[in-house]
Amino acid sequence: MNEPLYAALWANYDKLNSETDYEKWADFICALFQRHAAIPVTSVLDLACGTGSMTFALRGRGYDMTALDLSPEMLCCAREKADACGAADILWLCQDMRSFELYGTVSAVVCCLDGINHLTGAGDLDRCLALIHNYLEPGGLFVFDVNTPKKFREFYGNNDYILEDDGVLCCWQNQYDARRQICTFSLSVFEENEDGTWDRTDTVQRERCYSREKLVRSLEKAGFSVQGIYTGFEMETETETAHRWYIAARRD
Numbered sequence: 001m002n003e004p005l006y007a008a009l010w011a012n013y014d015k016l017n018s019e020t021d022y023e024k025w026a027d028f029i030c031a032l033f034q035r036h037a038a039i040p041v042t043s044v045l046d047l048a049c050g051t052g053s054m055t056f057a058l059r060g061r062g063y064d065m066t067a068l069d070l071s072p073e074m075l076c077c078a079r080e081k082a083d084a085c086g087a088a089d090i091l092w093l094c095q096d097m098r099s100f101e102l103y104g105t106v107s108a109v110v111c112c113l114d115g116i117n118h119l120t121g122a123g124d125l126d127r128c129l130a131l132i133h134n135y136l137e138p139g140g141l142f143v144f145d146v147n148t149p150k151k152f153r154e155f156y157g158n159n160d161y162i163l164e165d166d167g168v169l170c171c172w173q174n175q176y177d178a179r180r181q182i183c184t185f186s187l188s189v190f191e192e193n194e195d196g197t198w199d200r201t202d203t204v205q206r207e208r209c210y211s212r213e214k215l216v217r218s219l220e221k222a223g224f225s226v227q228g229i230y231t232g233f234e235m236e237t238e239t240e241t242a243h244r245w246y247i248a249a250r251r252d
């Protein structure tokens with residue numbers, strides 16, 4: 001579990017994540033719904049929705065949206081964005097994806113930008129998949145992505161990075177424990193004040209590396225059939241060299 005969850009990041013998350021193209025990603029997700037769901041998709045749960053960027057992109061394509069995240073701060077940002085664009089019809093839930101409750105079923109669930117890698121504890125993935133299965137209509141689709149083992153080994157590894165955007169700087173140090181399959185990210189976020197001074201906030205986040213075999217086994221055990229593992233928005237499937245897998249699994 002990451003403690004405190006996104007404490008240093010929430011206020012600057014969208015800035016530091018500005019290169020992610022959610023519109024293109026949402027088009028890809030819609031294409032997966034068309035290709036792999038056995039029922040028409042009308043309602044979508046955005047699991048670990050963060051500041052809601054995918055929630056808004058999918059709402060814009062006509063889906064009835066529920067969005068869930070454990071971080072009140074991330075949800076607060078999402079709510080402010082919803083207010084600013086008059087998106088009053090999204091149901092925002094501050095819940096844990098390992099133990100959530102919904103009012104009813106949905107026809108698709110998405111979990112984007114390594115939400116599933118945030119399930120670091122023993123049994124967390126199985127608990128989460130059992131709940132998704134419970135709230136998905138039969139024939140409905142679960143679409144998610146994970147950082148691949150190659151990315152954990154080669155990109156995160158024990159490497160350090162710096163992210164920079166207007167008035168914010170994030171120093172990001174990684175430690176990957178290959179035996180435990182846990183990557184620890186130590187983040188220091190520096191924010192510039194109007195008087196030219198800087199505030200610093202530190203946080204530690206962890207992600208678990210899941211092998212392809214483990215993911216497929218867990219999905220099948222939970223009652224899903226894997227429909228496709230993709231590596232890009234053009235439906236590429238070259239999985240060995242990829243840093244991210246996009247997985248579509250249908251609830252049987």
Ligand SMILES: C[S@@+](CC[C@H](N)C(=O)[O-])C[C@H]1O[C@@H](n2cnc3c(N)ncnc32)[C@H](O)[C@@H]1O
Nearest residue numbers: 048049050069070071074095096097112113118
């Ligand atoms: C990398 S962010 C991705 C956010 C969003 N899906 C996006 O595409 O920008 C991961 C999110 O997972 C959330 N998260 C981590 N553990 C969680 C849990 N157990 N239950 C619900 N949300 C969780 C964090 O609060 C954070 O907002």
